[in-house]
Amino acid sequence: MSGEIDVSSHRRAVEVADQVYWIGALDPTLRVFDIILTTANGTTYNSYLVKGSEGVAVIDTVKENFADEFFSRLESAIDYSEIKVIVLNHLEPDHSGALPELMRRAPHARLYISKRATSMLKALLHASDDLEYTTVTTGDSVSLGDRSLRFLHTPFLHWPDTQCTYLEDEAILFSGDVFGCHYCDKRLFNDLVGDFRFSFDYYYAHIMRPFKKHVLEALKLIEPLQLRLIAPTHGPILRERPRRYVTHYRELSTSALARGIGSEDQSMIIFYMSSYGNTARMAEEISEGAGSVPGVRVSLFDLQGGETSPFVDLIEEADALLFGSPTINGDAVKPVWDLLSSLAVVNLKGKLGGAFGSFGWSGEAVRMIEDRMRGLKMHIPRQGLRVKLIPTEEELKDCRQFGQEIAEALVGKASDSDIVEFADLI
Amino acid sequence: MAKAKITFDDIGQTVNVPAGTRVIEVSEKVGAGIIYGCREGDCGTCMMHVVAGWNNLTQPSVLEEKVLKENMAGRHDRLACQAQILGDCRVKPA
Numbered sequence: 286m287s288g289e290i291d292v293s294s295h296r297r298a299v300e301v302a303d304q305v306y307w308i309g310a311l312d313p314t315l316r317v318f319d320i321i322l323t324t325a326n327g328t329t330y331n332s333y334l335v336k337g338s339e340g341v342a343v344i345d346t347v348k349e350n351f352a353d354e355f356f357s358r359l360e361s362a363i364d365y366s367e368i369k370v371i372v373l374n375h376l377e378p379d380h381s382g383a384l385p386e387l388m389r390r391a392p393h394a395r396l397y398i399s400k401r402a403t404s405m406l407k408a409l410l411h412a413s414d415d416l417e418y419t420t421v422t423t424g425d426s427v428s429l430g431d432r433s434l435r436f437l438h439t440p441f442l443h444w445p446d447t448q449c450t451y452l453e454d455e456a457i458l459f460s461g462d463v464f465g466c467h468y469c470d471k472r473l474f475n476d477l478v479g480d481f482r483f484s485f486d487y488y489y490a491h492i493m494r495p496f497k498k499h500v501l502e503a504l505k506l507i508e509p510l511q512l513r514l515i516a517p518t519h520g521p522i523l524r525e526r527p528r529r530y531v532t533h534y535r536e537l538s539t540s541a542l543a544r545g546i547g548s549e550d551q552s553m554i555i556f557y558m559s560s561y562g563n564t565a566r567m568a569e570e571i572s573e574g575a576g577s578v579p580g581v582r583v584s585l586f587d588l589q590g591g592e593t594s595p596f597v598d599l600i601e602e603a604d605a606l607l608f609g610s611p612t613i614n615g616d617a618v619k620p621v622w623d624l625l626s627s628l629a630v631v632n633l634k635g636k637l638g639g640a641f642g643s644f645g646w647s648g649e650a651v652r653m654i655e656d657r658m659r660g661l662k663m664h665i666p667r668q669g670l671r672v673k674l675i676p677t678e679e680e681l682k683d684c685r686q687f688g689q690e691i692a693e694a695l696v697g698k699a700s701d702s703d704i705v706e707f708a709d710l711i
Numbered sequence: 712m713a714k715a716k717i718t719f720d721d722i723g724q725t726v727n728v729p730a731g732t733r734v735i736e737v738s739e740k741v742g743a744g745i746i747y748g749c750r751e752g753d754c755g756t757c758m759m760h761v762v763a764g765w766n767n768l769t770q771p772s773v774l775e776e777k778v779l780k781e782n783m784a785g786r787h788d789r790l791a792c793q794a795q796i797l798g799d800c801r802v803k804p805a
Contacts, residue, residue, distance in 0.1 A: 404781050634746055659739060659747070662756070666722065666742040694722075694742075704716065707728040710740040 293471040296357035301474075301522055302455045302514060304336040308343075308358035310351035313469045321629075322491050324484070327469035330355075330379055331518045333459055334362055335452060337429020340369025343394075344434075344450055344459045345518050349382030356383070356390075368394040370427050372434065374461035375447045376405045380518055385410055397421050399438060402446035421448070423506065439463065439503035441496045449507065456513035462492060463503065464530050465517035476525035484520065485530075489537050494601075495632045500538040507531055540602050550582040551695045553637075554599055555688075557609030558588045558618045563643035563675055564609045570681045571607060571641060571670075574688030581605075581692040588620040593627045600628060605637035605695050606663070607688075610650040612642060617650035625657050638663035639691050641670040641684070648673070666694040715796050719743035720762055720803035734759065734768075734791040734802065744804045745791045755782035757791040764800025 292299055293313075298306035313327035330347035332355055341363050347355040368391035373381055376398070388394065396418035398406060403420060410416065421427075423438040437449040442463050450459040466488040470478035493500055508531060515523040515530060523530050553575050559565035568585060576583045584603075586596065600606060608625070610617040638658035640651045651669035658665060670687045672680045713730040717737060721744045726737050735757065738745045748756030755778050761768065765787050771779065775793045788805050 400783075401781075635744065662746045662748070664742055664744050664746065665739075668742075704725040704727055705741065707726055707732065707737060710726070710737070 290473055290477060291471045292473050296354055296361070298334060298358045298362035299473065301333070301516065301524070302457055305452065305455060305457060306334040306336075306358075306362050307473065307516075307522065308332045308334050308355060308362065310347045310354040310358075311469050311471065312348070312351060315467070315469075318467055322467060322488070324467035324469075328467035328519050329469050329473075331465075331516065331520075331522070332359075332380075332383075333516055334359060335429065335432070335434065336363065336367075337369075337432045339428070339430025340393075341367045342370035342372060342427070342429055342434055343368055343387065343391075344372045344516075345374055345380045345461070346383035346387055348379040352383040352386060356386075365390045366393060370395060370397060370429065370434070372397045372427075372436075372450050372459070373402065374450055374459060375444060375518065376402050376409055377444060377462075378409065380461075381406075381409060388416060395419060397427060397436070399436075399440070399446050399448040401440060402448075405444070405446050426453075437503070437506045439499070439506065441499035442503055443492045443496055449503070451510060456511040457516055458507065458510060458512055458514075458527075459516045460507075461518050463500075463507075463517065464515050464523060464534065465519035466521075468520040470521060473522055474525070475521040475523045478521045481521055485533075486537070488519070489534070491630055493534075494537075494630050497538040497632065500534060504531065504535055504538070508535075541598075550580055551604040551692075552582050552584070552602065553605040553607065553692060553695060554584045554586065554603040555607040555609065556586050556588050556596070556621070556624065558611065558620050559609070559643075560611050560613070560618075561643075561675075563672065564611050564641070566676055566681070567641050567643060567670070567672060567684045568607075568609045570676075570684035571609075571688035574685030574690075575692035577685075577689055578692035578696060580696045583688075583692075588624065593624055596624055597627055597631060600624075600633070601631035603636065605639070605691060606633075606658070607639040607641065607691065608654045608658075609640070610642045610654060612644040612648045612650040615647055615649050617642075617653050621650075621654065625654070625661075628661060633658075634662040636663045637691060637695055638665050639667055639669060639687070640665075641672075641687065643672045643674060643676065645674060667691055715767065716799045717796050718801040719745075720801055728796055730797050732796050734789075734794050734796060737796075738791055738802075745802070746804065747792060750792050752778060752790055752793045755779070755784075755790065758782060758784055758788050758805040759791045759794075759802045760785070760805045761787045761789055761794075762801040762803055764798060767796065767798030767800045769795040769797060
């Protein structure tokens with residue numbers, strides 16, 4: 286392959302395969318993307334054009350500010366009247382920004398989006414009543430005459446609307462944000478650009494990681510495909526050994542705990558902070574109680590002895606999370622909040638949660654932690670356990686019981702089904 | 712005030728509630744597995760399946776119907792943050 290590609294020096298379309306062109310834009314000065322992501326050398330907004338015997342398809346557009354570059358590249362390859370199909374694999378503004386103008390310029394084009402994208406289309410463009418579109422899902426395809434595009438329904442990678450589009454005859458996967466990264470390089474192709482491994486993994490960790498379950502579902506559709514090239518919407522085009530990025534996604538999305546230990550056990554992690562050893566004592570007893578339930582593997586961590594990042598990794602793979610904090614000045618302690626506010630990159634929905642702690646006179650921490658866990662879409666099978674100052678033998682017994690009951694809920698042991706009064710719950 | 716029983720099948724818990732109580736008000740307190748997002752009928756996160764007593768919940772509003780449709784709700788699925796309990800019913804996370 287030529288090493289002379291420099292897409293920053295011109296505004297023409299770049300052929301990536303037979304009659305398939307890159308018509309995207311470079312954004313080398315971007316340093317923060319979508320508030321949550323940093324990028325050391327910018328990003329690209331990749332858009333593609335596929336020519337067929339009976340019309341042209343444009344796949345994804347660019348961020349609105351970069352529309353001029355996109356339209357210049359597009360115009361270098363085709364006339365707007367040739368565009369028959371516009372596909373948006375994902376409606377986030379960095380891919381839909383040039384859509385309204387493109388629809389205006391391409392009067393014969395029809396828009397193809399996923400069903401979930403329709404409400405976003407309306408909310409993003411506001412003028413969508415005038416837009417003609419067709420919703421598609423796995424198994425649907427659209428013909429360009431001598432070649433056709435097939436759609437793969439891959440929701441939540443990383444929005445509800447996301448899909449991938451596959452060009453059958455060239456075995457090219459237009460993957461949207463999947464397999465993408467924020468890495469700007471004028472040489473465009475993965476075999477020519479600099480070392481983008483960090484950017485690729487960082488992008489996965491922040492964008493795809495919360496949706497691992499959905500990544501695994503999508504991989505079931507992607508892995509059987511023949512793949513000559515993967516064309517994502519950000520970062521290098523993956524033409525050299527594209528399959529290895531698919532394999533890498535599977536590795537990143539598979540539970541390290543299951544791979545490492547091969548255990549079928551449910552994992553419960555108990556984190557605690559303790560100022561006088563009372564909350565620590567409770568944690569130990571809760572751990573004892575939980576550990577007595579077969580099929581539950583309990584881990585106990587003092588937050589004072591660790592750092593947030595590895596704890597986030599542990600939390601991601603745990604099935605139940607318990608937090609113990611003393612109450613100081615009416616609040617849970619900072620290391621607990623530091624950890625509980627660092628969990629946006631992992632999916633906690635449906636994990637079991639519980640809170641406990643010793644207190645001196647008011648004991649608000651336990652309820653506050655429970656509320657935070659509910660906010661994180663965890664569910665709390667047992668009301669939190671609070672002990673005033675030093676736990677008595679009786680209270681330590683309650684701790685064991687508390688741990689045991691959450692562990693039993695974890696392995697699906699039915700709780701009592703007595704009818705409770707609503708008023709008693711308040 | 713009229714009372715009604717709601718049973719959360721996933722945890723096997725029944726609660727006796729005043730008629731008109733929203734499911735959201737009860738499910739979190741007993742630790743049922745229905746998960747909430749926006750809590751105002753917009754996101755569809757709290758979709759639940761009504762196992763029995765479908766007619767003992769208030770009728771879904773036009774807006775709830777729309778959100779259910781957008782989230783590809785199945786037959787007898789409702790939003791737990793919207794549905795009010797009028798009579799005995801059984802629910803579980805969708």
